Amino acid sequence: MLKIGLGAPQYGVFADPSTIASCAIAAEDIGYDSLWVGDRALVPDEPHDPYPGGGPVPPEYRTFLDPVALLSFLAHATQRVRLGTSTLNAPFYSPVLLARSLATVDILSGGRLDAGLGLGWSSDEYEAIGVPWQGRGARLEEILDVLERAWSDGPLEHEGRLWRVSRSHLDAVPVQRPRPPLLLGGFSAATVERIGRRADGWLGVGLPVPQLSYVIAQIRQSAETHGRDPQALRMVIRVNPLVQAEEAHTDQVPGRGTVRQLADYLLAAHTAGADEVLVDLQQTARSGTELTALAHQLHELLRQGCPPR
Structure with a gap:
C-alpha cells in the first residue's frame, strides 16, 4: 500500500x-x-x-x-503519524549534538522519527554556518558513523578525520532499535552508492517517471552489490x-x-x-x-x- x-x-x-x-x-x-x-x-x-x-x-x-x-x-x-526530515542538511551540525537532538525527537514521539539526511545545495549556507563546502560527502559519512555509535547500546567512542570522541556515555538513545530509519537524499553516483551501502532508503524528488525508475533500480543494484536486501530499502519521493x-x-x-x-x-x-x-x-x-x-x-x-x- x-x-x-x-x-x-x-x-x-x-x-x-x-x-x-x-x-x-x-x-x-x-x-x-x-x-x-x-x-x-x-x-x-x-x-x-x-x-x-x-x-x-x-x-x-x-x-x-x-x-x-x-x-x-x-x-x-x-499521536500516530511518522515524523521525518526531508532533508536535514547533516553537515551543518555537530554529529554528537545531532545524535542527541534526533534521539530526543524519537523519545518524545514514542518512536516515530524518520531521519532523512542530505548535503543541501547552497554554498552560501555552508559559508554562513562555518562549514567547508568541499568535502561535504566525506563529512556526511563520518556523521553517519558517529550517529550509529551514539545510538548503540554501548559507550560512544569515535576516532575520525573530523571528530574525536573519547569513551563516553550518551544513554538517551532512540526508542527505535537499533536506530530510527536513516534515509538519504540526492541522486549523484556517490549518493546512490552510499544509500546502497549503509542507508535504509532514499529521499527522492519528482523526476520524470523513467528517470525515477532508473535511479531506484540503481539504488537497489547498489544494495545488492553490498550484500544487502535491495527490496528492504524504502523509496520516498517528494514533490x-x-x-x-x-x-x-x-x-x-x-x-x-x-x-x-x-x-x-x-x-x-x-x-x-x-x-x-x-x-x-x-x-x-x-x-x-x-x-x-x-x-x-x-x-x-x-x-x-x-x-x-
Missing part, C-alpha cells in the same frame, strides 16, 4: 504555532501517514548556487522554522507543486498542475517503485484552511487510485 506524507507547516505564512498544530491534527485525521520538515538556514540576496529546479529561491523560505524544534512540537501535537485549477502541460508535471495531474504522477511514481510520496503544499496554499482542503482532495484521489503492489 502506498504511504502518503505531507510537508508540515513550517515556513512563510505557515510559520505559526496555531496553524502548525491545526494542520498537523487535520492531516492525521485525514489519514496521512507522515509529516515532514525541511531545513533552510537563510536566503541570500545574491545566491552563488542555482535553486534546484530553476527559478529564484521561494521568498517564503525567508521565514523558516528550525526543523528539529518543529519536530518536537509535532511530536506533542500528533513541491504549484497546484492550479487548469491543466498544465505534461512536461510541467509534477512541478505544477491540477490536483488530478499531481495524483496521477504520484501514482505513476508508486508503480515505478516509490513506497511513499511526500507532498509540500506550502508554495500553493495561502492559509491553513486552504492547505488542509488541498491535502484532503489529494489524499482522496491517491487512495482511490492506488494500485496494489
Whole structure:
C-alpha cells in the first residue's frame, strides 16, 4: 500500500504555532501517514548556487522554522503519524549534538522519527554556518558513523578525520532499535552508492517517471552489490507543486498542475517503485484552511487510485 506524507507547516505564512498544530491534527485525521520538515538556514540576496529546479529561491523560505524544534512540537501535537526530515542538511551540525537532538525527537514521539539526511545545495549556507563546502560527502559519512555509535547500546567512542570522541556515555538513545530509519537524499553516483551501502532508503524528488525508475533500480543494484536486501530499502519521493485549477502541460508535471495531474504522477511514481510520496503544499496554499482542503482532495484521489503492489 502506498504511504502518503505531507510537508508540515513550517515556513512563510505557515510559520505559526496555531496553524502548525491545526494542520498537523487535520492531516492525521485525514489519514496521512507522515509529516515532514525541511531545513533552510537563510536566503541570500545574491545566491552563488542555482535553486534546484530553476527559478529564484521561494521568498517564503525567508521565514523558516528550525526543523528539529518543529519536530518536537509535532511530536506533542500528533499521536500516530511518522515524523521525518526531508532533508536535514547533516553537515551543518555537530554529529554528537545531532545524535542527541534526533534521539530526543524519537523519545518524545514514542518512536516515530524518520531521519532523512542530505548535503543541501547552497554554498552560501555552508559559508554562513562555518562549514567547508568541499568535502561535504566525506563529512556526511563520518556523521553517519558517529550517529550509529551514539545510538548503540554501548559507550560512544569515535576516532575520525573530523571528530574525536573519547569513551563516553550518551544513554538517551532512540526508542527505535537499533536506530530510527536513516534515509538519504540526492541522486549523484556517490549518493546512490552510499544509500546502497549503509542507508535504509532514499529521499527522492519528482523526476520524470523513467528517470525515477532508473535511479531506484540503481539504488537497489547498489544494495545488492553490498550484500544487502535491495527490496528492504524504502523509496520516498517528494514533490513541491504549484497546484492550479487548469491543466498544465505534461512536461510541467509534477512541478505544477491540477490536483488530478499531481495524483496521477504520484501514482505513476508508486508503480515505478516509490513506497511513499511526500507532498509540500506550502508554495500553493495561502492559509491553513486552504492547505488542509488541498491535502484532503489529494489524499482522496491517491487512495482511490492506488494500485496494489
